[in-house]
Amino acid sequence: MIIQSLCRYYDILVEDEDVTISRPGYSSGKVSFALVLSPDGELSYIADLRSDDKKPRPKSMDVPLQEVRSSGIAPYVLCDNAKYVFGVEKLKRDKFEEKFPNPSGKDTSPDYTILAGNEKEVVLVHQRSRDCFEAFRERQHAIFDALDDPGIRALLTFLDSWSPENFSKHSKLVEYMDDLLAGGNLVFECEGVLLHRKPSVRKTWERYSSDGRGDRDTFTAQCLVTGEMDTVARIHQNLKGVAGAQMSGASLVSFNDDSFCSYGKTGKQQGLNAPISESAMFKYTTVLNYLLARPDYRMRIADTTVVFWAETNGTACEDLASLFFDPREETEEDSDAAPSDPARVQDLRRIELIGAILDKVRKGQKIHTEDIGADPEANFYMLGLSPNNARLAVRFWHVDTFGNFIVRAARHHLDMEIVRDGGPRYVSMYRLLRETVAPSSDNKAASPLLGGLVMRSILNGGPYPVQMYSAILNRTKVDRSINPIRAGFIKAYLLRLARAGLTNLQEDMITVSLNEENPSVPYRLGRLFAVLEKAQADTNREMKSTINSKYFSSASTTPAVVFPVLLKLAQHHIAKSDWGFRTTQAIEETLTGVDEFPAYLSLEEQGMFMLGYYHQRKANYKKKEEVAGEVE
Amino acid sequence: MFREVTAIGYGIRLKVWGDYACFTRPEMKTERVSYDVMTPSAARGILEAIHWKPAIRWKIDRIHVLNPVKFDNIRRNERAGKIPAGKVKSALRGGDVALFQDSSQDAVQRASLVLRDVCYGIEAHFELTDQAGPEDTVEKHYNIVLRRIRKGQCFSHPYFGCREFPVRFELVEEEMPASCYTGEKDLGFMLYDIDFADEMKAIFYRAVMVDGIIDVQRCLAFGGVS
Numbered sequence: 001m002i003i004q005s006l007c008r009y010y011d012i013l014v015e016d017e018d019v020t021i022s023r024p025g026y027s028s029g030k031v032s033f034a035l036v037l038s039p040d041g042e043l044s045y046i047a048d049l050r051s052d053d054k055k056p057r058p059k060s061m062d063v064p065l066q067e068v069r070s071s072g073i074a075p076y077v078l079c080d081n082a083k084y085v086f087g088v089e090k091l092k093r094d095k096f097e098e099k100f101p102n103p104s105g106k107d108t109s110p111d112y113t114i115l116a117g118n119e120k121e122v123v124l125v126h127q128r129s130r131d132c133f134e135a136f137r138e139r140q141h142a143i144f145d146a147l148d149d150p151g152i153r154a155l156l157t158f159l160d161s162w163s164p165e166n167f168s169k170h171s172k173l174v175e176y177m178d179d180l181l182a183g184g185n186l187v188f189e190c191e192g193v194l195l196h197r198k199p200s201v202r203k204t205w206e207r208y209s210s211d212g213r214g215d216r217d218t219f220t221a222q223c224l225v226t227g228e229m230d231t232v233a234r235i236h237q238n239l240k241g242v243a244g245a246q247m248s249g250a251s252l253v254s255f256n257d258d259s260f261c262s263y264g265k266t267g268k269q270q271g272l273n274a275p276i277s278e279s280a281m282f283k284y285t286t287v288l289n290y291l292l293a294r295p296d297y298r299m300r301i302a303d304t305t306v307v308f309w310a311e312t313n314g315t316a317c318e319d320l321a322s323l324f325f326d327p328r329e330e331t332e333e334d335s336d337a338a339p340s341d342p343a344r345v346q347d348l349r350r351i352e353l354i355g356a357i358l359d360k361v362r363k364g365q366k367i368h369t370e371d372i373g374a375d376p377e378a379n380f381y382m383l384g385l386s387p388n389n390a391r392l393a394v395r396f397w398h399v400d401t402f403g404n405f406i407v408r409a410a411r412h413h414l415d416m417e418i419v420r421d422g423g424p425r426y427v428s429m430y431r432l433l434r435e436t437v438a439p440s441s442d443n444k445a446a447s448p449l450l451g452g453l454v455m456r457s458i459l460n461g462g463p464y465p466v467q468m469y470s471a472i473l474n475r476t477k478v479d480r481s482i483n484p485i486r487a488g489f490i491k492a493y494l495l496r497l498a499r500a501g502l503t504n505l506q507e508d509m510i511t512v513s514l515n516e517e518n519p520s521v522p523y524r525l526g527r528l529f530a531v532l533e534k535a536q537a538d539t540n541r542e543m544k545s546t547i548n549s550k551y552f553s554s555a556s557t558t559p560a561v562v563f564p565v566l567l568k569l570a571q572h573h574i575a576k577s578d579w580g581f582r583t584t585q586a587i588e589e590t591l592t593g594v595d596e597f598p599a600y601l602s603l604e605e606q607g608m609f610m611l612g613y614y615h616q617r618k619a620n621y622k623k624k625e626e627v628a629g630e631v632e
Numbered sequence: 633m634f635r636e637v638t639a640i641g642y643g644i645r646l647k648v649w650g651d652y653a654c655f656t657r658p659e660m661k662t663e664r665v666s667y668d669v670m671t672p673s674a675a676r677g678i679l680e681a682i683h684w685k686p687a688i689r690w691k692i693d694r695i696h697v698l699n700p701v702k703f704d705n706i707r708r709n710e711r712a713g714k715i716p717a718g719k720v721k722s723a724l725r726g727g728d729v730a731l732f733q734d735s736s737q738d739a740v741q742r743a744s745l746v747l748r749d750v751c752y753g754i755e756a757h758f759e760l761t762d763q764a765g766p767e768d769t770v771e772k773h774y775n776i777v778l779r780r781i782r783k784g785q786c787f788s789h790p791y792f793g794c795r796e797f798p799v800r801f802e803l804v805e806e807e808m809p810a811s812c813y814t815g816e817k818d819l820g821f822m823l824y825d826i827d828f829a830d831e832m833k834a835i836f837y838r839a840v841m842v843d844g845i846i847d848v849q850r851c852l853a854f855g856g857v858s
Contacts, residue, residue: 001820002660224659227821255661276659389740394745396745397665397703
């Protein structure tokens with residue numbers, strides 16, 4: 001279904017005139033320079049097409065299809081790098097010496113010519129680069145010989161008269177030498193038009209590419225995407241833009257080891273392991289590359305790159321979806337996660353939009369088109385990909401209507417809601433997962449499996465994964481601190497567990513802020529711990545080791561061992577403090593209903609303990625502010 | 633697959649369930665992604681593990697999807713290579729070769745998106761092939777199958793797509809349990825089976841689930857099979 005849906009989305013995008021997506025026979029290439037040719041085939045000028053950023057970036061444009069190139073010589077059409085266009089290559093000095101062990105002493109002429117060089121790099125013409133150039137020239141001839149076009153004739157004349165050794169003699173080329181040889185693509189221009197954009201050239205290329213495949217080994221089989229008999233794609237286009245994968249791209253469909261092939265379909269037949277027609281292959285790779293290249297359609301969860309799309313025109317759905325996963329609400333302590341956005345006003349408006357949608361979901365109202373600016377009935381897809389060497393693995397795959405998706409995402413934010421002071425109101429997936437990582441750790445990446453698991457629970461509205469819950473509990477115990485995100489997740493986890501009936505906790509006992517009526521023993525113990533901590537803090541302002549630093553972890557797991565000690569300790573604090581009677585009162589109040597300290601708290605009870613602790617702490621501070629307000 | 637069919641057997645109904653299942657999509661078989669539901673060839677494999685003779689050939693009529701479709705991620709260390717067939721042959725001839733794959737360099741980690749807590753009902757029948765002798769009657773094989781299923785016997789332990797995911801099975805003697813699905817759902821093109829007679833070509837069919845039931849033969853009849 002994944003590939004089918006991608007193909008369907010390609011068909012939608014191709015119809016859409018506002019969208020620039022490659023048509024069959026073309027792909028998006030990164031072009032650095034245009035070589036301007038005079039009508040008689042002279043290289044007259046070189047136009048720099050790169051952006052004028054500090055680090056110039058090549059321009060993306062539609063060029064004739066650039067297939068996957070591995071170790072063989074495979075020239076592209078009308079757009080290629082300098083090695084193919086000029087037959088010249090730049091090598092690092094050590095690589096050069098490794099490749100051509102210097103036969104110094106012998107006077108045989110070396111099979112390479114050095115054009116320029118310094119201690120780091122060498123620009124040279126050698127046998128292979130010459131072969132590349134020849135192949136490039138041959139290919140252009142093969143395709144365009146029959147076409148009578150002045151630009152093409154200029155190109156062919158240029159190629160025929162070119163000799164790789166001339167590279168260093170050309171003043172223009174020498175000027176741009178380093179950048180030209182850096183590996184970016186070059187295109188050709190004649191009389192003010194880029195050759196690969198000329199209608200007649202395009203027509204010739206399209207005709208060639210659609211029926212020029214007869215010279216290769218092809219197989220026909222039933223396509224598993226369309227169900228029709230068609231030519232099977234042997235190698236699939238690479239997919240670029242998945243974080244952590246190789247720069248040149250990785251494949252979703254590939255069979256590069258013996259154990260991946262079945263029924264003897266190896267070698268040239270490997271495409272038959274999963275017969276996908278050339279056209280379906282082109283569609284799904286093109287549209288996936290298109291999605292991966294656009295930040296609005298893409299996000300990162302741990303090591304997983306997620307793309308999402310709705311089966312509609314326009315981008316309203318995608319904008320809203322990305323907002324739900326990454327609410328860009330800027331806070332003072334969060335300068336590294338969200339880059340400063342000039343469109344802050346717009347962001348605030350979008351946060352309001354989320355608020356309005358959450359309100360509707362809370363009240364159980366139906367989401368209408370006007371609420372979200374998109375059709376809630378449209379199919380919505382999410383595909384999570386993670387790299388595994390040169391391959392991509394599907395982490396998760398989700399299909400639903402857009403309305404359902406919004407409701408589910410909103411439910412997640414509602415469940416996570418917790419009393420807080422400052423900090424973002426809506427937590428992005430990235431921040432949530434970061435809470436499972438030790439703050440001192442060099443590697444900030446969360447466990448690879450967690451992201452997918454959490455995402456899946458959000459999307460199907462089920463209980464959150466226990467792995468995530470125990471990771472958060474562990475971090476809370478080890479760091480001895482709980483923040484709104486951790487408390488929010490603990491609350492959301494318990495809430496969903498209670499809703500699914502998987503625990504004997506009551507749903508209404510798990511609240512956003514302090515619930516003094518809550519009879520749950522772990523909850524009360526958590527509150528008690530916060531009270532005792534405060535009693536200590538009130539008495540001794542500057543202390544190196546507090547009961548929090550010494551007892552938090554054990555209090556939340558084995559209360560019977562710790563609390564008698566803590567209560568005894570507290571008597572000292574109470575005796576010293578002017579507010580002692582208040583503390584005694586508070587201890588009595590929190591201990592109502594606690595007949596004995598349990599010997600051991602289960603994972604769920606530990607969560608309740610931490611929730612109680614967090615709530616009570618927040619309430620302590622609030623009360624203080626209120627008291628201060630009354631005095632003034 | 634076999635050319636001549638001489639007689640059609642009685643239908644049997646089997647309930648199968650397990651903790652994990654992976655009915656790998658061919659296009660994503662390297663980093664495995666499972667189909668949403670069991671493929672007919674997987675169902676055939678389960679039946680063949682219970683009872684099969686050259687004289688009979690199983691045909692899957694209907695697949696009932698009883699549990700909701702749930703996915704889970706796992707990662708496993710596997711081998712990149714295969715033991716070459718030539719080595720096995722030479723071992724059979726008594727040659728002194730090492731028949732195992734255990735070099736640590738050969739390990740690859742592969743991710744899989746698998747199904748959790750699956751439960752299916754399989755409705756199937758068998759047909760006698762041209763290899764059936766005079767002693768092979770439909771009644772005989774039908775009773776063998778019934779007896780074997782009731783006793784929980786199998787030639788090899790049936791599995792859900794991967795050997796690591798064993799199948800538990802029982803004969804459905806009364807009504808088939810109700811599915812959790814209602815309405816119609818298009819599952820797209822799914823693998824039907826491999827045509828072993830024609831260069832092991834894959835055959836795909838358009839699976840449509842109506843009220844949790846995939847009528848395999850009906851889908852096969854209508855959806856683009858070569």
